[in-house]
Amino acid sequence: MKIVVFSGAGISAESGISTFRDNGGLWDKFKIEDVATPDAFSKNPELVLEFYNERRKNISEVNPNAAHITITKLEQKFDVTIITQNIDDLHERAGSKNVLHLHGCITVAKSSKIDGHYKYIAYDDIKIGDLAEDYSQLRPHVVWFGEEVPELENAAAIIQQADIMITVGSSLNVYPAAGLIHASKTDCQHFVIDPNVEELKLPENFTLIKKNAGEGMSDLVQRLTLG
Numbered sequence: 001m002k003i004v005v006f007s008g009a010g011i012s013a014e015s016g017i018s019t020f021r022d023n024g025g026l027w028d029k030f031k032i033e034d035v036a037t038p039d040a041f042s043k044n045p046e047l048v049l050e051f052y053n054e055r056r057k058n059i060s061e062v063n064p065n066a067a068h069i070t071i072t073k074l075e076q077k078f079d080v081t082i083i084t085q086n087i088d089d090l091h092e093r094a095g096s097k098n099v100l101h102l103h104g105c106i107t108v109a110k111s112s113k114i115d116g117h118y119k120y121i122a123y124d125d126i127k128i129g130d131l132a133e134d135y136s137q138l139r140p141h142v143v144w145f146g147e148e149v150p151e152l153e154n155a156a157a158i159i160q161q162a163d164i165m166i167t168v169g170s171s172l173n174v175y176p177a178a179g180l181i182h183a184s185k186t187d188c189q190h191f192v193i194d195p196n197v198e199e200l201k202l203p204e205n206f207t208l209i210k211k212n213a214g215e216g217m218s219d220l221v222q223r224l225t226l227g
């Protein structure tokens with residue numbers, strides 16, 4: 001039995017990391033075009049680096065929550081792959097093994113010239129003048145708006161194998177990532193855990209668990225392991 005967990009910003013909300021679109025979310029405070037596009041980095045690299053340095057510091061100060069930890073229990077019984085839209089490392093810190101970061105990971109920096117020359121930086125700041133192996137300015141390894149999502153095909157191939165897909169804490173509004181749920185087999189069983197997603201917006205064969213990530217994941221794991 002192959003299970004794919006598709007996680008979004010909402011799974012990290014209970015750890016204290018702001019989501020993206022909810023009221024009080026990150027983008028109420030910052031404009032996307034000022035901090036999360038290639039153009040923003042060309043125009044004002046200091047601001048962009050500072051924005052991500054702050055995100056990285058914030059992530060270093062929080063811990064995985066019940067939802068991240070419950071997924072590791074699922075991994076003890078099933079073949080589980082996590083595809084996350086999150087740039088935090090909370091799945092790994094909870095102990096999950098197979099994690100694919102669709103939008104990159106904040107603890108890694110990379111060349112600003114080519115898609116490569118990655119460098120693990122943990123929770124250190126990236127400063128102007130910090131260089132990649134190709135002597136270009138280092139930038140965060142995150143996929144900005146307007147950039148391609150290099151892991152998209154890999155993710156689709158993993159989802160095509162899934163017998164069960166659990167989408168947790170994603171508004172399913174950010175494309176192309178959100179479209180991935182449709183890459184699944186026709187008989188794949190879908191669960192969506194999110195307190196705010198509307199049932200009517202989901203395809204008919206999807207089961208909505210309208211709860212926070214921690215509680216919803218715990219309910220579902222009980223159901224899958226007992227049933």
Ligand code: NAD
Nearest residue numbers: 008009010013020021085086087088169170171196212213
């Ligand atoms: P989104 O912000 O568009 O949607 C978040 C979803 O989480 C919403 O549907 C909301 O109802 C739900 N949610 C809020 N609190 C919840 C809780 N306690 N339990 C369960 N669900 C909850 O997020 P998205 O769909 O992941 O797209 C956002 C993009 O922004 C992603 O691409 C991601 O890379 C990036 N992002 C990442 C982080 C992070 O790394 N933690 C944080 C913010 C944004």
